[in-house]
Amino acid sequence: MTDAPAAAADSTVKIRLEDLVKHFPGQSEPAVDSLSLDIYEGEIVILVGPSGCGKTTTMKLINRLIEPTSGRIFLDGTDVTHSNPDQLRRQIGYVIQQIGLFPHQTIADNIATVPRLLGWDKKRIAARVDELLETVGMDPIAYRRRYPKELSGGQRQRVGVARAMSADPDVMLMDEPFGAIDPITRDRLQNEFLRLQEQIKKTIIFVTHDIDEAIKMGDRIAILSEQSHVAQYDTPERILVNPADDFVADFIGRGASLKRIGLSRVRDIELQEWPTVPDSASHEELRRALESTDKSAVLVLDSQRRPQRWVNLDHLRRTPGNRALIEIGLPADAVVQPHATLSDTLNEMLTARYSLAIVVDAAHTYQGIVDIDTINDAVRGMRENERGRLRAANEQGEGVASRP
Amino acid sequence: MDDESWLQSFLTYLEFTWEDLFALAIEHVIIVAVAIGIATVVGVGLGVATYRTQRPREIVLAVTGTFLTIPSLALFPLFIPIFGLGATSVLVGLVMYALLPIVRNTIVGLREVDPAIVESAQGMGMGRTRRLLRIELPLAWPVILTGMRVSTVVLVGIAAIGAYVNGPGLGNLIFTGISQFGSARALNLVLAGTFGVIVLAVLFDLVYSLVFRLTTPRGIR
Numbered sequence: 001m002t003d004a005p006a007a008a009a010d011s012t013v014k015i016r017l018e019d020l021v022k023h024f025p026g027q028s029e030p031a032v033d034s035l036s037l038d039i040y041e042g043e044i045v046i047l048v049g050p051s052g053c054g055k056t057t058t059m060k061l062i063n064r065l066i067e068p069t070s071g072r073i074f075l076d077g078t079d080v081t082h083s084n085p086d087q088l089r090r091q092i093g094y095v096i097q098q099i100g101l102f103p104h105q106t107i108a109d110n111i112a113t114v115p116r117l118l119g120w121d122k123k124r125i126a127a128r129v130d131e132l133l134e135t136v137g138m139d140p141i142a143y144r145r146r147y148p149k150e151l152s153g154g155q156r157q158r159v160g161v162a163r164a165m166s167a168d169p170d171v172m173l174m175d176e177p178f179g180a181i182d183p184i185t186r187d188r189l190q191n192e193f194l195r196l197q198e199q200i201k202k203t204i205i206f207v208t209h210d211i212d213e214a215i216k217m218g219d220r221i222a223i224l225s226e227q228s229h230v231a232q233y234d235t236p237e238r239i240l241v242n243p244a245d246d247f248v249a250d251f252i253g254r255g256a257s258l259k260r261i262g263l264s265r266v267r268d269i270e271l272q273e274w275p276t277v278p279d280s281a282s283h284e285e286l287r288r289a290l291e292s293t294d295k296s297a298v299l300v301l302d303s304q305r306r307p308q309r310w311v312n313l314d315h316l317r318r319t320p321g322n323r324a325l326i327e328i329g330l331p332a333d334a335v336v337q338p339h340a341t342l343s344d345t346l347n348e349m350l351t352a353r354y355s356l357a358i359v360v361d362a363a364h365t366y367q368g369i370v371d372i373d374t375i376n377d378a379v380r381g382m383r384e385n386e387r388g389r390l391r392a393a394n395e396q397g398e399g400v401a402s403r404p
Numbered sequence: 405m406d407d408e409s410w411l412q413s414f415l416t417y418l419e420f421t422w423e424d425l426f427a428l429a430i431e432h433v434i435i436v437a438v439a440i441g442i443a444t445v446v447g448v449g450l451g452v453a454t455y456r457t458q459r460p461r462e463i464v465l466a467v468t469g470t471f472l473t474i475p476s477l478a479l480f481p482l483f484i485p486i487f488g489l490g491a492t493s494v495l496v497g498l499v500m501y502a503l504l505p506i507v508r509n510t511i512v513g514l515r516e517v518d519p520a521i522v523e524s525a526q527g528m529g530m531g532r533t534r535r536l537l538r539i540e541l542p543l544a545w546p547v548i549l550t551g552m553r554v555s556t557v558v559l560v561g562i563a564a565i566g567a568y569v570n571g572p573g574l575g576n577l578i579f580t581g582i583s584q585f586g587s588a589r590a591l592n593l594v595l596a597g598t599f600g601v602i603v604l605a606v607l608f609d610l611v612y613s614l615v616f617r618l619t620t621p622r623g624i625r
Contacts, residue, residue, distance in 0.1 A: 086530070089529035090529035094524065096527070097520075099524070100520040100521045100522075100524030100525070101524075102539060104543055104621040104624045105623065106623070114528050114529065117534075147621070147622055148623060149624075173527075
């Protein structure tokens with residue numbers, strides 16, 4: 001149906017779906033109609049679409065929980081359409097929305113499910129269980145002997161992910177894994193999962209009905225319409241900038257620009273310079289710094305260049321000259337790190353006193369400032385880059401890859 | 405006969421015959437336990453075989469349900485032509501009575517297992533048999549055990565009727581008592597048999613509580 005996006009031409013195809021059809025008995029229309037899709041190694045591919053579009057069915061075709069009526073599935077170039085389904089599933093991690101932990105087994109036993117099926121020895125399994133619990137941020141000693149009902153929803157979800165990764169599969173299928181979790185925990189788990197994926201680089205097929213989750217989590221998004229027809233298969237940026245048709249445009253909805261700033265990170269944009277003084281400076285030095293700039297306040301840094309206070313002329317006027325800089329002015333809040341998204345940064349700015357966000361590195365050392373103009377420029381730049389790229393692609397006669 | 409002499413007479417009777425009573429109680433326990441054992445194997449087997457298909461499931465439940473409606477006084481003699489008088493005929497009857505609660509609870513227990521749990525097991529590459537043995541049956545176990553418990557209580561009572569066809573157990577006291585109706589011993593015999601059955605039912609229930617504790621994992625208690 002859809003050609004592979006040009007940018008991925010050099011990546012290895014991990015999973016190839018070829019003309020997959022699923023026709024459930026007793027239904028006039030097929031649930032999945034002739035779906036072809038290439039999924040590249042190490043990417044998170046999101047299958048997203050309205051309810052009933054066949055995205056979950058499509059996912060279950062991959063590990064053959066649902067057997068296709070026709071078509072073929074390739075894993076690493078091997079046709080697995082007719083291989084032993086149990087063997088196939090042991091190579092593919094599987095996480096579902098309800099998680100489906102075994103309530104009568106301990107956390108350790110749950111995680112050990114696939115390694116036991118594969119016949120690992122006890123020592124290796126125990127070591128792997130502890131390693132995985134640590135990977136998902138849970139203390140093995142505290143948790144391995146507990147039962148699922150003794151965990152919170154977020155913890156169960158982590159165990160679900162750990163269980164899916166237990167035999168270190170290259171491929172993981174995740175069906176709305178964060179769907180049943182409260183929004184705050186979901187956001188945290190999504191971020192944790194993205195950080196984890198940076199290390200493990202698995203090929204992940206992720207089903208959701210939530211376009212925002214798709215944009216946040218996906219390296220590539222397949223927007224599916226009825227019967228799993230691929231309306232567009234492309235990177236989130238390109239789908240937002242250039243939706244293939246009205247269906248896609250409708251589905252991503254309004255506020256595509258707002259969504260886009262959820263995609264860019266502080267480290268991708270140019271930071272503003274800002275006048276700073278060390279906290280050991282005198283009031284006189286600070287006043288001179290203020291006079292030599294058009295900014296209304298100066299940022300005070302401590303000896304490790306960590307942001308401490310905002311100080312303006314008013315503050316200086318109101319306090320005796322012997323007060324240390326660290327004790328006057330306003331606290332330097334709204335601090336973000338380079339991996340923060342622009343939308344997180346914007347959020348910080350809106351609640352800060354100066355409508356500025358201070359960027360620091362992991363050691364909390366001052367890096368620069370983001371203000372509203374910086375974000376505006378970044379959004380405009382993204383849009384222009386994308387248009388330019390598309391123009392260049394058209395001129396080279398490649399055509400727009402994802403257009404049908 | 406005033407109350408005190410009635411009780412006095414019964415206690416004196418117990419004092420002299422407790423060894424016989426104990427022997428009969430043991431017989432009673434054995435025939436009930438064996439019947440429950442057989443009924444569990446057959447019942448869980450039938451449940452496992454039919455819980456996913458509607459027609460067979462309905463048939464099994466209807467048939468085992470019918471067994472339970474046959475009066476025991478009529479059922480036990482039915483087997484005399486085949487198995488003769490005695491324990492075997494009683495055992496077959498008891499197994500039939502025990503089936504319904506066990507089959508029914510096996511089916512209910514298996515069908516109540518969260519489909520998401522079964523799906524995740526399947527999705528991780530657990531085959532049909534392993535899924536049944538490692539996931540579905542353990543999760544259905546508390547419900548199955550409850551079925552066995554109900555069957556046991558029913559059987560402890562019904563087993564007493566088995567003495568009517570020369571079966572073992574406490575029923576013998578009751579039937580002997582009835583046959584000697586009017587004599588001084590008759591009441592003692594009937595009382596001893598009846599109390600014996602009640603005490604056994606309570607003891608069985610205690611054993612089930614213990615078994616439940618020992619065999620149900622902490623995660624689903």
